[in-house]
Amino acid sequence: MCGIVGYIGSKDTTKFLLDGLKELEYRGYDSAGIALLNKDRIDVFKALGKLNNLQDKIDHSTLDEYDIGIGHTRWATHGKPTELNAHPHLGEYSYVVHNGIIENYKELKDELIEAGHNFVSQTDTEVIVHLFENYQNKLNDTTKAFKETISRLQGAFSILLISKANPEKIFFFKHGSPLIIARGNEEEEVLFSSSDSPLIGLAKEVVYLEDGIGGVASKNSIDFFSDDYSWSTLPTSKQFAQKNGFRFFMEKETYEQSDVVSDCMLGRINDEEIIFDEIDKSLLDGIKEIKICACGTSYHAGLTASYLFERLSKIKCNVEIASEFRYKEPLLTDDTLFIVISQSGETADTLEALKMAKNNGLKSLVICNVDNSSMTRMSDYTILTRAGIEKGVASTKAFSTQTVVLWMLSLYFAKIKDSISNELMKSELHALREVPKSLLISNSIHEKTKRLSKRYLHGHGFFFIGRDVFFPLALEGALKLKEISYLHAEGYPSGEMKHGPIALADPELFTIALMPENLLYDKIKSNVEELSARDSTICSISPLEFELSDDFIKTQKTDHYMLEFFEMLVVLQLFSMEISIRLGNDVDMPRNLAKSVTVE
Numbered sequence: 147m148c149g150i151v152g153y154i155g156s157k158d159t160t161k162f163l164l165d166g167l168k169e170l171e172y173r174g175y176d177s178a179g180i181a182l183l184n185k186d187r188i189d190v191f192k193a194l195g196k197l198n199n200l201q202d203k204i205d206h207s208t209l210d211e212y213d214i215g216i217g218h219t220r221w222a223t224h225g226k227p228t229e230l231n232a233h234p235h236l237g238e239y240s241y242v243v244h245n246g247i248i249e250n251y252k253e254l255k256d257e258l259i260e261a262g263h264n265f266v267s268q269t270d271t272e273v274i275v276h277l278f279e280n281y282q283n284k285l286n287d288t289t290k291a292f293k294e295t296i297s298r299l300q301g302a303f304s305i306l307l308i309s310k311a312n313p314e315k316i317f318f319f320k321h322g323s324p325l326i327i328a329r330g331n332e333e334e335e336v337l338f339s340s341s342d343s344p345l346i347g348l349a350k351e352v353v354y355l356e357d358g359i360g361g362v363a364s365k366n367s368i369d370f371f372s373d374d375y376s377w378s379t380l381p382t383s384k385q386f387a388q389k390n391g392f393r394f395f396m397e398k399e400t401y402e403q404s405d406v407v408s409d410c411m412l413g414r415i416n417d418e419e420i421i422f423d424e425i426d427k428s429l430l431d432g433i434k435e436i437k438i439c440a441c442g443t444s445y446h447a448g449l450t451a452s453y454l455f456e457r458l459s460k461i462k463c464n465v466e467i468a469s470e471f472r473y474k475e476p477l478l479t480d481d482t483l484f485i486v487i488s489q490s491g492e493t494a495d496t497l498e499a500l501k502m503a504k505n506n507g508l509k510s511l512v513i514c515n516v517d518n519s520s521m522t523r524m525s526d527y528t529i530l531t532r533a534g535i536e537k538g539v540a541s542t543k544a545f546s547t548q549t550v551v552l553w554m555l556s557l558y559f560a561k562i563k564d565s566i567s568n569e570l571m572k573s574e575l576h577a578l579r580e581v582p583k584s585l586l587i588s589n590s591i592h593e594k595t596k597r598l599s600k601r602y603l604h605g606h607g608f609f610f611i612g613r614d615v616f617f618p619l620a621l622e623g624a625l626k627l628k629e630i631s632y633l634h635a636e637g638y639p640s641g642e643m644k645h646g647p648i649a650l651a652d653p654e655l656f657t658i659a660l661m662p663e664n665l666l667y668d669k670i671k672s673n674v675e676e677l678s679a680r681d682s683t684i685c686s687i688s689p690l691e692f693e694l695s696d697d698f699i700k701t702q703k704t705d706h707y708m709l710e711f712f713e714m715l716v717v718l719q720l721f722s723m724e725i726s727i728r729l730g731n732d733v734d735m736p737r738n739l740a741k742s743v744t745v746e
């Protein structure tokens with residue numbers, strides 16, 4: 147979740163780096179830094195928090211002329227967000243910026259400490275620059291030293307490295323995380339970035355580096371270490387680049403879910419347990435129950451979590467809509483852990499609920515996507531969801547990352563409470579690792595939702611139904627449809643339909659039935675049969691064909707209901723979006739809504 151930029155040329159290096167980082171800031175913003183090289187001098191500026199802080203520092207400094215520079219905006223994975231942990235990282239005479247995670251950094255660090263290197267940060271990245279200098283000191287050849295360095299790294303690493311040992315060059319390598327190299331519009335200019343948008347207007351030709359490709363660039367040459375690369379034309383529209391070729395931000399963000407969920411899990415799962423550096427085990431001291439408060443989509447993630455907290459952690463959990471909680475004169479006792487969930491961290495009702503909990507002396511934890519937001523500042527503990535900026539008003543990746551964090555948290559608590567067998571823990575961890583795969587979108591499933599959408603543009607209403615965690619998922623599916631298509635939709639527990647809503651059933655009532663194979667399949671099947679018997683139009687989403695469906699969206703077979711949950715989530719998001727597009731609505735900015743609801 148970091149952004150990288152680099153520049154070689156005669157224009158204003160500092161400006162390119164800062165403008166570029168501004169474009170990438172959405173990737174992460176707990177700190178930022180740049181390193182600028184002028185022959186025998188490297189100047190470095192780092193600041194905590196948003197880019198403005200870095201800009202302020204630079205504005206108050208006297209700058210030299212620089213021909214080369216690298217920059218980075220960080221979202222912490224290893225080591226807390228501090229200035230020391232901010233990139234670029236320094237050896238004796240070289241600097242590196244890195245996006246990804248070095249899995250074998252501990253053993254490399256031990257080896258380098260043994261060899262006399264001093265480390266100042268808690269990051270995995272710092273080993274790269276020391277490893278480089280270790281080889282350079284032995285080999286006295288920067289290209290060889292860089293290649294040796296790369297050959298020792300495991301994990302994901304997209305890197306830019308500069309060194310006084312070869313002050314006219316940037317060494318680059320891509321593995322796992324994205325990296326682009328571009329020939330600038332000016333003569334003798336080379337640009338780097340981890341995404342298109344900082345380059346738009348400044349370069350026409352780029353190489354989207356493939357994994358395992360690296361090289362050395364100077365102002366008049368780019369030497370790749372292999373021939374596996376090709377130049378392509380850079381898009382000219384920033385909007386287009388920002389949307390990565392997708393029609394809407396919502397579509398892009400739906401597709402991004404697999405990646406951001408991987409980012410969200412990065413460094414937080416090992417073979418035996420969940421690791422959250424940002425909280426500690428004492429969080430549960432004296433706690434008997436959990437109360438969750440949130441609004442909208444975040445409330446649905448909270449409802450999903452309530453099943454997991456009770457099932458896996460064996461902790462009593464209840465969930466409340468923040469606007470209701472505020473005025474019900476709730477009984478709050480200090481044996482309750484108060485969890486708020488918010489993409490923005492600014493939603494007024496949720497923020498007020500958090501204040502009430504704090505005033506009543508409850509321990510608080512926020513699951514949030516925006517660091518430094520009002521909620522992360524107010525709460526005792528924060529877990530960031532690392533979804534990156536979500537631009538579409540209809541939440542997509544915020545929900546999937548929140549749900550993954552909450553699932554991980556239920557396992558983290560289960561371990562503390564000793565409420566889970568080693569065997570179950572192992573299979574849960576295994577399933578968690580498979581989530582990014584469940585969120586991948588195949589052409590066929592997208593095409594299917596597109597084709598089906600034309601049959602669902604009318605009618606007198608939709609019922610999304612499911613059981614257990616598929617009930618909150620049904621609520622989320624209905625909310626997605628309502629907010630962007632303006633069609634009436636309700637989410638309902640499928641077993642509850644017979645207590646009233648089934649009276650609405652007729653061919654113009656559309657039932658979207660979530661029918662997972664691995665959780666209560668027979669129960670939901672009989673509920674859907676009841677609706678079918680009353681002639682409701684049924685669209686079932688399931689890995690198992692259901693003969694009473696009018697329409698059927700087939701999901702993949704898996705062995706865990708949460709993997710079915712995530713795949714069905716994607717189907718519901720695409721289905722709503724395709725209906726909205728057919729109706730000619732503004733998918734990203736639906737009427738009457740705002741991305742962040744900071745009023746009561």
Ligand code: AGP
Pocket residue numbers: 441442443444445487488489490491492493496539540541542625629741742743
């Ligand atoms: C759903 O698509 C909406 N964006 C909305 O329901 C949202 O989840 C709600 O307003 C809460 O926002 P928050 O997560 O930023 O607190």
